[in-house]
Amino acid sequence: MGEVVMARHVPATAPAADPRLEAVLLLHEIEMFNTRYAATLDEQRLMDWAEMFTDDGFYLVISRENYQRDLPVGLIYCENKGMIRDRAFALKETAMFAPRYLRHMIANLSVEPEQPDGTIAARANYVVLQVLFDRPDATLHQVGTYYDKFRRTENGLKLAERRCVYDNLLVPNALCLPV
């Protein structure tokens, strides 16, 4: 809870004059965040993953069906960073987590203009490919959309909300992996 939320957006450098350019720079910033996020999960660095959220960060993995019906029932439901850390820690200790490779592909990113309070809404499509160690082929583990809110903090850009809305689960895993 030592986190101080920046009340106003303080950009690293003076803002660009051209609004088209400002949009490109913001998209690039979010894209780089998502790339780091994917690498963190692909490399199974779960504790680093938890640190990508704000202290009050909300994380949800939910089916498209439940999301559209406004049913809050999700595979994973975390209301703050403490719960996200607990999830990461628990998975790290789980023998079932390790013996698989995951690979994220993120595309179709769109970003709304930054709000005066430093909040940025965004969405992107994702595919998570999985290789189990006892099977030779890659499979489509999960396909879906991230609905996000980012926020600027003194420790840089963080996820204040990430709702992962999946179309499917190929393997209805007993083990609920973050995506």
Add this chain to the structure above:
Amino acid sequence: MGEVVMARHVPATAPAADPRLEAVLLLHEIEMFNTRYAATLDEQRLMDWAEMFTDDGFYLVISRENYQRDLPVGLIYCENKGMIRDRAFALKETAMFAPRYLRHMIANLSVEPEQPDGTIAARANYVVLQVLFDRPDATLHQVGTYYDKFRRTENGLKLAERRCVYDNLLVPNALCLPV
């Protein structure tokens, strides 16, 4: 037919001095268009999809084999927006369309410099993932390349041509879905 084609490209703001920057801004503009395009189809908003074309918009879905042989035989062939609207309307009324989720992933975008008449040639690779409601797994519905011509109109950027050239159809669907 009330559409007025802008004879010359009138950018929203003054053009950037740096040609590298101009290329980035144009790529970004097309990328955002493709992201909106994909969302329109993923959310099954077919009438909105039809409006992303110019009045004389050409839309084709064709196999790589036929495309390479210059055979005009395609899964879908529309010569103008009227035909595209007809297709969208017909599908909307088809009970077979709804019970599936589609998810586009678009990548490997390249964009040619804008022509004096406001035409922009582009291409991108796409994958469409499908989840049928009576099956739990996602499948590769279609994999291919968009060969595009965009044009600036008074209603913003529109597709004057989109040729969707697919490598395969996993499910040789009786139902021909736009991609």
Add this chain to the structure above:
Amino acid sequence: MGEVVMARHVPATAPAADPRLEAVLLLHEIEMFNTRYAATLDEQRLMDWAEMFTDDGFYLVISRENYQRDLPVGLIYCENKGMIRDRAFALKETAMFAPRYLRHMIANLSVEPEQPDGTIAARANYVVLQVLFDRPDATLHQVGTYYDKFRRTENGLKLAERRCVYDNLLVPNALCLPV
């Protein structure tokens, strides 16, 4: 060989003042390279593919398992452009190569700032989708990560190193295709 390595980075135009903008321009440049690279392989223009490397270009296709254990055993191992050209020529003559379609999807690109010697480190995730002519469906041929070093030469940007680290091979092909 006849290639002259540019000792210092000489940008096409004056560098942008804003470091954020410089990062966007560099990412864009690498992204366009990767898009051309993918098209070259997707269109089976293997001799063009070989020319995308520096004279001392290093090309490796290796499993994630061997890569993590620092085992140099790879599916493909080329220490310079001569070896890469040999590989391209041999495949071109192989009847087994042609009867398939390949389609690359590259995403999650990240790029390090350019070094004073003109070297640029980068990485990206890739999926290669394959359609065999005697099977109707697309399959996940290979999923992995490119670990790259680019270098500026008098013939433009080239790959000095590309390590393709794959999570899997769906079809443990006797035929080792470049990716």
